[in-house]
Amino acid sequence: MTTTETTEARPRRATAARPRRTSEGGTLNVFSHGMLVVWALMVGMPLLWVLWSSFKSSGDILTTPWSLPGKLHFENWINAWEKANIGKMFLNTLIVVGGSLTGTMVLGSMAGYVLARFEFPGNRLIYYLFVAGMSFPVFMLVIPLFFVLRDFPGLPLLATYQGLIAVYIAYSLPFTVFFMTAFFRTLPTSVAEAAMIDGASHARTFFQVMLPMAKPGLISVGIFNFLGQWNQYLLPMVLNQDEDKYVLTQGLANLALQQGYQGDWGGLMAGMMIAMLPVLLVYIIFQRQVQAGLTAGALK
Amino acid sequence: MRHGKYRFIVGFLALPLLIYGIFVISPFVQAFQISTTEWSGLRGTAKSVGLANYGKLLHSDEFWNALKHNVVMLVLVPIATLALGLFFAFMLNVGGRARRGAVITGVRGATFYKFVYFFPQVISITIISVIWFNIYNPDPHDGMLNSLLGVVGLDSFQSAWLGEGSLALACIMLVMVWANVGFYVVLFSAAMASIPREIYEAALLDGAGRSQTFFRITLPLLWDTVQTGWVYMGIIAMDAFALVQIMSVNMGGPDGATDVVPLRLYLTAFRDSQFGYAAAMGVAMLVVTLLFAVLTMRFARRERIEY
Numbered sequence: 001m002t003t004t005e006t007t008e009a010r011p012r013r014a015t016a017a018r019p020r021r022t023s024e025g026g027t028l029n030v031f032s033h034g035m036l037v038v039w040a041l042m043v044g045m046p047l048l049w050v051l052w053s054s055f056k057s058s059g060d061i062l063t064t065p066w067s068l069p070g071k072l073h074f075e076n077w078i079n080a081w082e083k084a085n086i087g088k089m090f091l092n093t094l095i096v097v098g099g100s101l102t103g104t105m106v107l108g109s110m111a112g113y114v115l116a117r118f119e120f121p122g123n124r125l126i127y128y129l130f131v132a133g134m135s136f137p138v139f140m141l142v143i144p145l146f147f148v149l150r151d152f153p154g155l156p157l158l159a160t161y162q163g164l165i166a167v168y169i170a171y172s173l174p175f176t177v178f179f180m181t182a183f184f185r186t187l188p189t190s191v192a193e194a195a196m197i198d199g200a201s202h203a204r205t206f207f208q209v210m211l212p213m214a215k216p217g218l219i220s221v222g223i224f225n226f227l228g229q230w231n232q233y234l235l236p237m238v239l240n241q242d243e244d245k246y247v248l249t250q251g252l253a254n255l256a257l258q259q260g261y262q263g264d265w266g267g268l269m270a271g272m273m274i275a276m277l278p279v280l281l282v283y284i285i286f287q288r289q290v291q292a293g294l295t296a297g298a299l300k
Numbered sequence: 301m302r303h304g305k306y307r308f309i310v311g312f313l314a315l316p317l318l319i320y321g322i323f324v325i326s327p328f329v330q331a332f333q334i335s336t337t338e339w340s341g342l343r344g345t346a347k348s349v350g351l352a353n354y355g356k357l358l359h360s361d362e363f364w365n366a367l368k369h370n371v372v373m374l375v376l377v378p379i380a381t382l383a384l385g386l387f388f389a390f391m392l393n394v395g396g397r398a399r400r401g402a403v404i405t406g407v408r409g410a411t412f413y414k415f416v417y418f419f420p421q422v423i424s425i426t427i428i429s430v431i432w433f434n435i436y437n438p439d440p441h442d443g444m445l446n447s448l449l450g451v452v453g454l455d456s457f458q459s460a461w462l463g464e465g466s467l468a469l470a471c472i473m474l475v476m477v478w479a480n481v482g483f484y485v486v487l488f489s490a491a492m493a494s495i496p497r498e499i500y501e502a503a504l505l506d507g508a509g510r511s512q513t514f515f516r517i518t519l520p521l522l523w524d525t526v527q528t529g530w531v532y533m534g535i536i537a538m539d540a541f542a543l544v545q546i547m548s549v550n551m552g553g554p555d556g557a558t559d560v561v562p563l564r565l566y567l568t569a570f571r572d573s574q575f576g577y578a579a580a581m582g583v584a585m586l587v588v589t590l591l592f593a594v595l596t597m598r599f600a601r602r603e604r605i606e607y
Contacts, residue, residue: 032391033407039388040416042478046431047419049444065434065444111316114309126313133324137538137589139562140582143569144327144334151343170323173316202308231424233542238570249426253546256430272427283422291418295487 050276054269061265076266077274084264086271088244089251093275095161096247097229100168104176104225105218107169112180113206117192127181133174142238149239159242167235172225179224179296183217184210220293223286227294230279248275335579346576353580363581366552366559367588370538373473373560374592378533380477382526385484388417390514392485393492394500414489417482425479429546432475436461436547463549465557472543472558480536484529491525492518527600534592538585541566561585 053061054076055069081087115127145167149157157163191213195205211218233249240247246254252275255268283290335353339346357363392410407413420428437443438460440450446458462468495518503513519526541562545551551567552559561581569578 036388036391036407036413039384039481040413043419043482044416046435047423049434050427050431061434062437062442065437065442065447107316107319110312114312118305118309120306120309126317129325130320133320135589135593136324136328137535137582137585139539139541139565140331140579140586141324141327143565143575143579143582144330145323146570147341148323148327148330166319167323170319173320173324177316202304203311206312227422231422231426233424233426238566249424252424252430253426253542256426256433256546268430272430276423276427279422283419287415290422291414291486292490294421295483295490 050269050272054266054273056266056269058265058267061269073266076270079264080267080270080274084255084267084271085246085251086248086274089246089248090274092161092245093230093247093249096164096168097226099161099165100172100229101222101226103165103169104172104229105222108173108176108221109180109184109211109214109218110206111173111177113184113210115177116181116184117189127177130174130177133171134178138171138234142234146238159240159245161245164236164240164245164247167239168229168232171235172228176221176225179221180214180217183214183221187213219286219289220296223282223290223293224296226282227279227290331579331582334576335583337576339575340573341575349576353577354584356577357580357584362556362559363561363564363584365556366561366564367584369469369559370540370561370588372469373476373537373540374534377473377476377480377537378530380473381480381533382484382529384477384481385488385529386519386522386526388413388481388485389488389492390518393489394510394513394518410489414482414486417485419482420479421483425542426546428475428479429543432471432478432543433462433547436471438463462547462558463554465554468548468554468557472540472547475543475547476536476540480533484533487529488522488525491522495521523600527596530600531593531596534596535589538562538589538592561588 049065052069053065055072055074056067056076057073060067060069081090111126111130115123115130146158149163149167152163155162157166187210192205192209195209196202200208231249232247233253236247236250237253240250248271252268252271255271334346336348336350337346338349338352391407392413435444437446440446440455440458443458443461445461449455449457459467461471499517499521500513503517508516539562540560544558544560544563545566548558552563562585565578565581565585568574568581
C-alpha cells in the first residue's frame with residue numbers, strides 16, 4: 001500500500017513543480033477533450049445498450065429503449081439459446097471456425113515458411129499469386145464459388161461444415177501467407193541450421209524449431225483470422241443456406257430481418273450477446289495483440 | 301542437406317496451393333467467363349452472349365444508381381473516417397498538457413479511449429447493423445435517437461432516418477464511419493509513436509502551436525499510412541452490403557435511395573438467378589476497385605520523408 005502511494009505521488013509533484021508549457025488554447029483543450037468523450041459515449045453506449053437490453057422484456061426494449069431493466073429477464077438468454085436456436089448456431093460456428101482456424105494457421109505458416117526460406121524456381125510467382133488474392137473483391141468471386149461448391153465432384157460442399165471450412169481457409173490464406181512469409185524472414189537462420197546439422201529433417205525442423213520461434217507472429221495472425229472468420233457474413237449467407245447449419249452471423253441477421261418491429265427483441269439482444277462473448281473475451285484479454293494484429297496489414 | 305529439399309517444398313506447398321487454387325483462383329477466372337453468358341444456374345445451360353451483359357449494365361438505371369451511391373461513399377466515408385481518426389490519434393498522442401517532465405504527451409486515459417474506439421472492429425457487422433437499426437427506429441417516442449432528441453428539446457430534428465429518402469444513405473454512411481474510426485485511431489497512433497519526440501520539441505521551442513504542429517509535422521510524416529488507410533477505407537466503402545441488406549427499408553430503399561452494387565449483384569444472382577448478368581457486375585466492381593486504388597496511389601503520392 002505504501003509503495004503504490006509513493007509512486008503515485010511522485011509524478012504529481014513533478015507536474016506541479018513544472019511551469020505549464022502549453023499556454024495556448026484552454027478552450028481548444030476543453031473542446032478537444034469533449035470530442036474524445038462524446039465519441040467514446042457514441043461508441044460505448046450502443047454496445048452497453050445491447051447488454052442491458054438483453055435483460056429487458058421485448059416490449060420495454062421498444063417502448064423505453066433508454067431505461068435500465070426494471071426486472072432482470074434472464075429468460076431472454078434461455079429463450080435465445082433454446083428457442084431461437086442460438087445454441088445450435090453457436091456450436092456450428094465453433095465447429096467451422098475451429099476447423100478453419102486450425103487449417104489456416106497450419107497451411108498458411110507452412111506455405112509462408114517455404115516461400116520465405118527456400119529458393120526454387122517459381123517462388124516469387126507463387127508468393128505474388130497468394131498476395132494478389134488480398135485485392136480480389138469477394139463479391140466478384142462469390143458467384144463462381146457457389147457453383148464450384150455445388151458441382152464439386154464426389155464431395156458435398158454446399159451447406160456443409162467441410163465446404164465452409166475449406167472456403168474460410170482459402171480466403172484467409174492470402175493475408176496469412178503474406179504475413180507469415182514476412183515474419184519467417186525476420187527470424188535468424190542459425191537455429192534452423194544447427195537443427196539440420198544435428199540431423200533433423202526439414203519437416204521436423206519446421207514443426208519443432210521454427211514454429212515455436214514464430215509464436216508472436218502466429219498469435220497476431222491467429223487473432224486476425226479468428227475475428228475475421230467468427231464474424232464472416234457474406235460467405236456463409238451464400239454458401240450455407242441450410243438452417244440446421246447456420247452460423248451465428250447469418251442466423252442473427254435472419255432473426256433480425258424476420259422481426260421487423262415486433263417479435264422477440266429480448267431474445268435477439270441476448271443472442272447478440274452470446275455471439276459477442278467469445279470475441280469480447282479475446283479482445284479484453286489480448287487487447288494489445290488484437291489492435292496490433294488487425295492493423296498489422298496496413299502498417300506493412 | 302540438399303537431399304529431400306524439393307520433396308519438402310512440394311509437400312508443404314501442395315495443399316495450400318490446391319485449396320487456394322480451387323476456391324479463389326478458379327472462381328476469379330470463371331467470373332470473367334460466366335459474365336459473357338446468359339445463365340440461370342442449371343448445369344450445361346449457359347448460353348454465350350459475348351459482351352451483351354456489359355452493354356446491358358451500361359444502360360441499366362438501377363446499376364448506375366447503385367454505383368453512384370458506392371462512389372459517393374467512396375469519396376465521403378474515407379474523408380470523414382480518416383479525418384476523425386487523425387484528430388483523435390493526435391489528441392491521444394500529442395494533445396495532452398505537459399506533465400511528468402515530458403513536453404509532448406497524450407491525454408490521460410489514452411489506452412482506455414483506444415480500447416473503446418476500437419470495439420466495433422471486433423464485433424460482427426450483423427450485430428452493428430441490428431444495433432443501428434434500433435437507433436434509427438423512426439417512431440418519435442420509441443426510437444432511440446428520436447426519443448433522445450425529444451428529451452433534449454430538439455424535436456424538430458426528429459426524423460424517419462432510414463425511411464427518409466434524402467437521409468437514408470447518410471445514415472448508412474454514418475454507421476460505416478462509426479465502425480471504422482477506431483481502427484484508424486489505433487493505426488495512426490502506432491505510426492505517430494514512431495515519430496521522434498525531438499522533432500516535436502524543436503517545433504515547440506520554435507513557437508509552433510498545436511494545429512501548426514499537426515499540419516506541418518504529423519500529417520506529412522504520416523502521409524504513407526494515411527494513403528494506405530485511404531485504400532483500405534475505399535474497399536470497405538465499395539462493400540456496405542450487410543449494412544444495407546439488414547438495415548435499409550426493403551433492401552436498398554426507400555425507393556432505391558440506399559442501393560449499392562454488391563446488393564444489386566447479390567439479388568440479381570441469388571434471387572433472380574441471372575448469374576451471367578450478376579457476374580458482369582462483379583467484374584465491374586473489380587474494375588472500379590482497381591481504378592480507385594491506382595488513382596489514389598497516383599495522386600496521393602508525395603516525396604517520402606525519411607526520419
